[in-house]
Amino acid sequence: MSAKSRRGRPFLHGVTVVALLAGSAYLTVDLRKDEQAKAPAVQVITNIPHLRLGSARAIALENWERLKNPDRSVLRIGDGDILATFTDGARTATLTGPSRTFDEPANTSSRVVTENWIRLLPEAWTKGAEKEQWFKNWFKEYYGSRQDDLLAIAFQYVEGAPVKRDAEGLPYAGNADYGPLNPDSGKGEGEGLRLEESDFYDYLGIPYTFGDGTTKQPEAARYRSIDCSGFIRTVFGYRGRYPLAAADGADEGLPRTANGMARSRVGVDVIGLSGRAPNYERPETIGVLQPGDLVFFKLDAWTKSRLDHIGMYLGTDTDGHQIFISSREEVNGPTMGNEGGTSRLDGDGYYATAFRSAKRL
Secondary structure, three states: OOOOOOOOOOOOOOOOOEEEEOOEEEEOHHHHHHHHHOOOOOOEEEEOOOOOOOHHHHHHOOOEEEEOOOOEEEEEOOOOOEEEEEEEOOOEEEEEEEEEEEEOOOOOOOEEEEEEEEEEOOOOEOOOHHHOHHHHHHHHHHOOOOOOOHHHHHHHHOOOOOOEEOOOOOEEEOOOEOOOEOOOOOOOOOOOOEOOOOOHHHHHOOOEEOOOOOEEOOOHHHOOEOOHHHHHHHHHHHHOOOOEOOOOOOOOOEOOOHHHHHHOOOOEEEEOOOOOOOOOOOOOOOOOOOOOOEEEEOOOHHHOOOOOEEEEEEEEOOOOOEEEEEEEOOOOEEEOOOOOOOOEOOOOOHHHHHEEEEEEO
């Protein structure tokens, strides 16, 4: 969960205004451009590289390789391009697929063009799992699939994202807030502009019963709101079906807060926490990161030794910077924008210097 942190699917909506002037019609191009800039662009699939092997044949013609740091299995086409990566102890899988563009023009000019599709395996990967029938069935279903993956799901909550409803009419996606305004904002340490602790069930506005039997009730004031850890729990848990814990410290499931997630046993620590508390150290290198990894930050002194912000790594943008997305109070919701701090892990910006560790679920 963020502590006083910095701020769906993309949707492109152009408006053409026809006006009559001096008896002639003309197109108001400037108005159209202005309207386009307020909403996220459509997730564009531009081409389909590396799909010359069909799902079934990819298994039959498999060429698997084992790599270290972290231990993982890689599927290649012959000795060349990587088709998929599976990390020991993690359910997050990276599949190569159609190239897509993710952007958020309302808040940033940054664009991420990627061939990575991030999906969750039904169970954690182990060495040799490619020989198991459960994996062959899963790979056949998802390799080359255009079903929404975790990256696409994350962008279904940014500013301007359209509302999506399930068969019963429940809105499960669409522009999300960070949280309600804090009536005590500025009155003391930790009293940010907006209240934290908005989870996925607050966003949905429905009660939710966790695996341990605990039922959480939504707060009306937090409807359509998710803080930074609530955003991750929405994308990976409620939408991706990764097990969720009702709180920090539970034996199983993704914990409630950023600090709880960072220090839990779920997933694999690809960049471990190092240095002394309370500030810890910035990682010397971040080249090990893959899209879909959880990234953790130490932003505020008043949170002491707790890590207080979390995001999801997206990859390298078209300007060569390593970008992440997170829910923040300044933008009032999920963003890869720059208000309150540039969303880069490289360089010496606010978030880059506060970056501390990373986990692959």
